[in-house]
Amino acid sequence: KKKKKKKKKKKVLCVDTTAYGVMFLTSILYTAVLWYNFRSAWWKLLLFAVVFYTIDVFFFASNLLKVPNGGWLPVAIGVIISASMFIWHAGRSKTQRYLAERSQSLPSWNELGKVLQDHSNKNSEVRRIPSVGVYLSSHAEILPESLRSLLPRTLALNSPCIFVTVKYVSVPYVAERERCVINKIPHLESCFHVLLVYGYMETPYLSELIPKLIQNETVENGGLGILTQNLLPSMSAIRQSLSGPSSSPISQQTIDMPLITYYLGRDKVKVDPKKWIGHKLWVAYYDFLLKNSRNKASQFHIKHEDVLEIGTWIEL
Numbered sequence: 168k169k170k171k172k173k174k175k176k177k178k179v180l181c182v183d184t185t186a187y188g189v190m191f192l193t194s195i196l197y198t199a200v201l202w203y204n205f206r207s208a209w210w211k212l213l214l215f216a217v218v219f220y221t222i223d224v225f226f227f228a229s230n231l232l233k234v235p236n237g238g239w240l241p242v243a244i245g246v247i248i249s250a251s252m253f254i255w256h257a258g259r260s261k262t263q264r265y266l267a268e269r270s271q272s273l274p275s276w277n278e279l280g281k282v283l284q285d286h287s288n289k290n291s292e293v294r295r296i297p298s299v300g301v302y303l304s305s306h307a308e309i310l311p312e313s314l315r316s317l318l319p320r321t322l323a324l325n326s327p328c329i330f331v332t333v334k335y336v337s338v339p340y341v342a343e344r345e346r347c348v349i350n351k352i353p354h355l356e357s358c359f360h361v362l363l364v365y366g367y368m369e370t371p372y373l374s375e376l377i378p379k380l381i382q383n384e385t386v387e388n389g390g391l392g393i394l395t396q397n398l399l400p401s402m403s404a405i406r407q408s409l410s411g412p413s414s415s416p417i418s419q420q421t422i423d424m425p426l427i428t429y430y431l432g433r434d435k436v437k438v439d440p441k442k443w444i445g446h447k448l449w450v451a452y453y454d455f456l457l458k459n460s461r462n463k464a465s466q467f468h469i470k471h472e473d474v475l476e477i478g479t480w481i482e483l
Contacts, residue, residue: 255456294323295323340369374470431463433462
């Protein structure tokens with residue numbers, strides 16, 4: 168009988184633990200919805216927190232008795248996961264700030280012709296390679312770091328050259344006619360900027376979309392006027408730059424199935440040796456998370472044999 172009573176007590180404890188976890192998560196979700204979606208006043212949030220979080224505190228205090236008897240394991244796992252999430256968020260935020268500060272000194276799309284001319288004057292002339300080159304750019308107006316690193320070493324630029332920026336909006340799905348915004352880069356032949364808009368429930372498949380754009384299988388001049396004030400040129404300009412003159416070495420077969428190279432940036436973090444040991448530890452852990460995270464090729468569903476990664480140093 169004593170053994171049966173003990174088993175019943177354990178079952179009750181499990182139910183209490185589950186109830187506490189569900190109630191605590193529900194309180195957090197309600198608070199987030201009231202703040203982000205309904206934009207409730209601060210006093211309403213405070214009143215909600217006082218009532219519901221007080222109940223959660225009593226449940227939490229009752230569950231503290233289980234920590235010495237094996238309850239420390241899920242607590243430790245939760246602390247490790249939470250610390251990893253906070254470190255990842257802090258690292259991504261610092262990386263974005265670093266790139267934003269550095270992008271202020273980088274040239275814009277309108278200055279791409281000037282950049283090519285400067286490299287041609289300093290070295291030999293920049294050649295145009297008769298193949299499709301796609302550069303992924305996180306900023307819609309700034310040249311990507313991958314091009315800045317690759318151009319001085321190769322003195323070559325693809326023709327045509329397509330700079331792609333993927334933007335996510337706060338709606339689940341985006342209509343196909345609003346998916347794509349195409350702009351021709353001025354003062355430079357066969358260079359285009361493509362803005363792709365996706366909802367948070369959608370997944371971009373660039374290996375399928377870019378060839379369709381070139382082959383005109385999607386709606387031409389797709390895009391909304393609210394996204395850009397410029398007139399959108401037709402994708403036939405890209406197809407014309409692919410075909411070129413009759414003496415061009417590109418065959419008709421290449422035009423039907425173009426050889427596309429995707430140039431992606433690969434971030435590598437480094438830390439100032441003068442920083443204190445705690446800062447070095449979290450940067451090292453963030454670097455570990457970054458190495459094991461999903462790369463851009465997998466994120467945008469690009470075939471790995473079509474990818475050329477270019478490393479970029481980021482100091483945190």
